[in-house]
Amino acid sequence: MASAFRIVTWNINSVRLRIGLVERLLKEFEPDILCLQEIKCRDGEFPLAAIRKTGYEHCAVHGQKGYHGVALVSRHPLENVTRRHFCDQTDARHIAADVEIDGAPINIENYYVPAGGDVPDVKANPKFAHKLAFVDEMQARYAADRTSRSRTILVGDLNIAPLETDVWSHKQLLKVVSHTPVETDGLNRVLADGGWVDAMRSHIPPEERLYTWWSYRSPNWEKSDKGRRLDHVWITEDLQPALCAVDVHKPARGWEKPSDHAPVIADFDFG
DNA sequence: ATGGTAGGACACCTA
Numbered sequence: 001m002a003s004a005f006r007i008v009t010w011n012i013n014s015v016r017l018r019i020g021l022v023e024r025l026l027k028e029f030e031p032d033i034l035c036l037q038e039i040k041c042r043d044g045e046f047p048l049a050a051i052r053k054t055g056y057e058h059c060a061v062h063g064q065k066g067y068h069g070v071a072l073v074s075r076h077p078l079e080n081v082t083r084r085h086f087c088d089q090t091d092a093r094h095i096a097a098d099v100e101i102d103g104a105p106i107n108i109e110n111y112y113v114p115a116g117g118d119v120p121d122v123k124a125n126p127k128f129a130h131k132l133a134f135v136d137e138m139q140a141r142y143a144a145d146r147t148s149r150s151r152t153i154l155v156g157d158l159n160i161a162p163l164e165t166d167v168w169s170h171k172q173l174l175k176v177v178s179h180t181p182v183e184t185d186g187l188n189r190v191l192a193d194g195g196w197v198d199a200m201r202s203h204i205p206p207e208e209r210l211y212t213w214w215s216y217r218s219p220n221w222e223k224s225d226k227g228r229r230l231d232h233v234w235i236t237e238d239l240q241p242a243l244c245a246v247d248v249h250k251p252a253r254g255w256e257k258p259s260d261h262a263p264v265i266a267d268f269d270f271g
Numbered sequence: 272a273t274g275g276t277a278g279g280a281c282a283c284c285t286a
Contacts, residue, residue, distance in 0.1 A: 038278090038285095217276045
């Protein structure tokens, strides 16, 4: 018997302000699990009641006051929830859990990588140094347990657009934080050394332009279409045969009072 | 070369 599994990742840019959009996404797409970033609230302020009303009983939150913060919203029980800290900082940028699908656990890793500030210089800009150190720590972690890892999905706002077709202008963004060579090289090392598959690019050709984020600062974001692919879905190789579809739901960027990120939807079929 | 918008918290920080 075939068993379908749908995961969505979305930088919501304040879950309390946009709880209505979260409810809409859950109703329209009925994912098995929704991974949120930039919830911008403490654990106790997460809008659990509204989410439970939509039929999602299982939430795990790693929040903090005002900034950052990640969460998992699931139809299935969340086991072995972990909240990892990077670079010896207290920022809430990671949460992970197992969900049982088709009789075996799948490990979900949800990240919000630091944006890195405006100046792509580690000496002049500590936020850029923090971003690179964070990515290096991810690399070390996943390179170390590569051979023992299976049935894992890594998602989130990684704040780096690695391919030339992941940005509206490769040439104009080479010195812009999110697309500098030191960042894209770093992210590519996490991907390669960890043995990950870029699920979005395994279903959407790398020659095709693909964005998940359009700045609020552009008054006509859709027409100018100066986007970047900052949000990602990576999978371990054993999950590749089960992956059947990937979609960036661009219409959500045009919903009322939107997040500046569109949700990314990945569908699997086990069985 | 520059500034453009948004959210949270409370004087600017983060994005």
